[in-house]
Amino acid sequence: MATIQDSETERDPRLTSDQCIKCQICTAYCPVARVTDRFPGPKFAGPDSQRLRFLPEPVLDLSVDFCINCKTCNLVCPSGVKPSDLNTLARANYVAARGQVPRNWLLGHAELLGRLGSAAAPLTNLVLRDRLVKAIMEKVMGISKERTFPAYARRTFARRFAGRKRGRLHGAGGDSVPSRPRQAAKARKVAYFAGCFANYNDLELGMAVVEVLEHNGCEVVVPPQVCCGLPLIANGEMAAARKNGEFNIKSLGKFAAAGYDIVFSSTSCGLTVRSDYQNLLGLEGAERIAARAYDISEYLLLLHDEGRLDLAFEPGESPLRLAYHAPCHLKAHGVGYPAVKLLQLIPGVEVTDLGKICCGIGGTYGFKKEKYQISMDIGQELFEAIRNSGVPLVASDCETCRIQIEHGVPEVHAVHPAILLREAYRRAEARGRANGRSAERYSQDKDK
Amino acid sequence: MEKGEWVVVIGGGSTGTGIARDLAMRGVPTTLIEMEDLASGTTGRCHGLLHSGGRYVVADPATARECIEENRILRRIAPHCIEDTGGLFVAVTDEDLEYLPRFLSACRKTGLPAEEISVREALAIEPHLSPRIQAAVRVPDASVDPFRLAVANAAGAREYGAEILRHTKVVGLVKEGDAVAGVRVAEEGDGRERVIRSRFVVNAAGAWSGKIAGMAGISLELVLSKGTLLIFNHRIVNTVINHCHPAGDGDIIVPAGTVSILGTTSVTVPEPDHDRYGIEDEEIPYLLEKGSAMAPFVRSARVIRAFAGVRPLFEGDEEGQGHYGHGEHREHDDRAVSRNYVIIDHETVHGIKNFLTVTGGKLTTYRRMAEAAADVACARLGVAAACRTAGEGLPGVASTEKPRNTFTICECEFVPRAEIQDRLEKLNAADSPQPPQALLADLRRRTRIGMGTCQGAYCGYRTAGVAHETASFSAREANWMLAKFLQERWKGTRPVLWGDQAREAALVAHIYRGIFNIDEKVQ
Ligand SMILES: Cc1cc2nc3c(=O)[nH]c(=O)nc-3n(C[C@H](O)[C@H](O)[C@H](O)COP(=O)(O)OP(=O)(O)OC[C@H]3O[C@@H](n4cnc5c(N)ncnc54)[C@H](O)[C@@H]3O)c2cc1C
Ligand code: SF4
Ligand code: SF4
Helix, strand or coil: CCCCCCHHHHHCHHHHHHHCCCCCHHHHHCHHHHHCCCCCCHHHHHHHHHHHHCCCCCCCCHHHHHCCCCCHHHHHCCCCCCHHHHHHHHHHHHHHHHCCCHHHHHHHCHHHHHHHHHHCCCHHHHHHHCHHHHHHHHHHHCECCCCCCCCCCCCCHHHHHHHHHCCCCCCCCCCCCCCCCCCCCCCCEEEEECHHHHHHHCHHHHHHHHHHHHHCCCEEECCCCCCCCHHHHHCCCHHHHHHHHHHHHHHHHHHHHCCCEEEECCHHHHHHHHHHHHHCCCCCCHHHHHCCEEEHHHHHHHHHHCCCCCCCCCCCCCCEEEEEECCHHHHHHCCCCHHHHHHHCCCCEEEEECCCCCCCCCCCHHHEHHHHHHHHHHHHHHHHHHHHHCCCEEEECCHHHHHHHHHHCCCCEEECHHHHHHHHHHHHHHHHHHHHHHHHHHHHHHHC | CCHHHCEEEECCCHHHHHHHHHHHHCCCCEEEECCCCCCCCCHHHCCCEECCCCCCCCCCHHHHHHHHHHHHHHHHHCHHHEECCCEEEEECCHHHHHHHHHHHHHHHHHCCCCEEECHHHHHHHCCCCCCCCCEEEEECCEEECHHHHHHHHHHHHHHCCCEEECCEEEEEEEEECCEEEEEEEEECCCCCEEEEECCEEEECCHHHHHHHHHCCCCCCCEEEEEEEEEEECCCCCCCEEEECCCCCCCCEEEEECCEEEEECCCEECCCCCCCCCCCCCCHHHHHHHHHHHHCHHHHCCCEEEEEEEEEEEECCCCCCCCCCCCCCCCCCCHHHCCCCCEEEEHHHHHCCECEEEEECCCCCCHHHHHHHHHHHHHHHHCCCCCCCCCCCCCCCHHHCCCCCCCCEEECCCCEEHHHHHHHHHHHHCCCCCCCHHHHHHHHHHHHCCCCCCCCCCCHHHHHHHHHHHHCCCCHHHHHHHHHHHHHHHHHHHHHHCCHHHHHHHHHHHHHHHHHCCCCCCCC
């Protein structure tokens, strides 16, 4: 389809701009261009502007900063152009030329926030929820006072997992490649990339993922890992992102080489490692990891296809009606909506796909003062759809989507699908135990 | 005395507009007459290289010297028309390496600053250069916007009182005995003819100058040599790239605005009108092959358009013709004929008074040609004033501060609505009426609308809409200008219909034929 098919495009993603036929499909789908004039849309900010960026003194236009980095444009473009990547590179150039602003530096280094946040938790959470503190943060830092940072946990997931597994801590915390597999030879081996959110904020999610995988006979390890680097990329800090990427590739690479599949419970971390490491950062060895990388729901569905997924889910007391929101970055994985199929396997669960484009959070985007309103305007359609559906529960694979959903529709609760799967397994186990006891009794009775 | 009664200049290319300004600055009332638009002839169809002289330095040092001198002057007087890209001469083959010492020594002798740089450095400056290049020399080439240059010269002439008549064609010369006493012109719209009398006529009609001379019964031996060029979608290079060898085909790539241009060929054609010659199929792969020796990337980069211009090459070199050329002459080799200009004072050569032809030359040396021609005319008119064009800057064409936050009409070339409206007003206030069917093309030369990737697909209808809304063009006229514009854009896309440009063209055809029902029939 595209004419530039030689190695040049592979070396330089900017050259995909030559493939644009100006059809405007990307702009029609861009969630930001719909709600604000401050962003001219992916065609204009991407391939059109890229032509000016080939000039020796490229035009530095900060309108790309309003791109929410949802990658919808990459997905819908019929010509193989990657407007989102062009925007990201342009933003990085801008930051390199004009310098970084402290707020974006801080949001980019989300992992540092996580580390400090959990070290001082629960004090951090109290402070971050204080209205005065929020007002000051908005004034001084440009972080919207409407937003609340997710609560930080006192222990990290990595520690909790290591404690539970009696395993040693290693490097940045995590397992080393075991010399002998702990499970049967045929069992799938999983190296779990928890990501900052599960590690610092939502430990339950991390534990649920491990539990569900182990329940299905997988051997699970948690390799040493640092932030995937997406917040850094989104805030124009390419060099720092590259460093994180190199660390993760080295660490995950060892597991991949030893036959481990790499599983992510954050769609965005997964996408970054799977796609951006290679396409945007050009990191060496990225393709070896990408070949073994899976989103958790995608992975579980794969187990199901292989007939390995335990289907003995136990429904709850009453039938559960829930809505599903597909994160943009999940769509960018190009794997469909595996979570919907999984949830439908649970008896009594009724899932409606909300079918809306974007929740509007865009990772750190929606936390920025000047973008808060845009973020909420984008989300409006989704919020309404949730309200209209009347469900109490929304499942979504992405942590910031869940934050946005609960922010926009405070009366609903948003969860990761893995949490629901774990509950169904736990219920089944609990019943199994109960049944088991009665069965035992029955056999004892018979023996008599 | 009325303006036209002193000098009429025929031709609104770089030469004609340069002469008009030169004369006007000397206080000579002047009328410039152009049958189409400023820079619609060879000027707007050239490569846009502000020569350092490197291309001619071995074979024709005198021309090279003129180039470097004018290059320096134009950087001073027309900085807004020039991008200082610098140039590189790259040696690829072993023969090129043999040519290199001759090239360097000729540069030294001519006073042309040439600095050899390492291949590694050249590749760092221009990553798309062939990794096989063996040597690279840096020269002060630059990129010049020929449209801006001609428009700026015309505006400068007008500031000094000259009258600029566009879309007005000279259809005959007024003769009184053995003297030319004016011109007969027809307007593009209704074709009505009228006479403009003058004491002197300067024929600066470029490739058409033979036809104008013919109107006085003079036959000029011009060889018309067509050169074809290819436009790439983006700046594949940011420096002018020349193949370091004796001047040949397809051996220059010039970065120009958002695009880059590879050229040229040289094919003799019988007629100068661009609707009379085409672009031959075989010219395209030929250019790509030649260009790929310097930069293999040209083979895979997207080509959005092909276009061609015609050089008038002067063959007659009889004694006393006032021939200022410096080149060597060889039979059947277009390029061996002098590229330098000729000025023919027809009174001395043909016994016809008050008539002068100036033709040939280069865009780079337009000012010097204009000065020489104006000198002759002034001598005949008894005007003593001296040329001042080397010292005084051209008026700023880009006077419109591009206002932000107005709707962007052309998204490929970033042309805001305000700029288009501004230009529209200027065209409507010009000395001659604006024919509606030519409006979009005329705006294109002044704003770059339609010159980018989509070749007018989106800016075309938007601009026609603006013209209808703000400048009293009827809906029928707006349709007409749009159809004309699309047809003209299509002409240049057709020769390069492969890959992404073919996909683009298919989309555009679907939009206009399928949705808007615009076809050749719209008139
Ligand atoms: C392919 C090509 C590439 C070139 N590249 C370069 C380059 O890179 N650098 C450089 O310095 N030079 C270059 N040149 C040379 C340069 O373009 C020309 O020397 C220069 O533009 C000539 O300008 P002009 O005004 O003499 O002719 P033109 O621009 O042709 O002007 C003549 C004008 O006369 C008008 N006219 C004709 N007949 C009539 C009539 N009857 N009534 C009214 N008006 C009439 C025409 O419409 C035309 O606009 C190139 C030439 C060609 C062909
Ligand atoms: S990544 Fe999303 S927000 Fe950014 S340009 Fe593409 S579609 Fe629009
Ligand atoms: S980037 Fe793709 S979708 Fe957007 S206008 Fe270009 S070809 Fe169309």
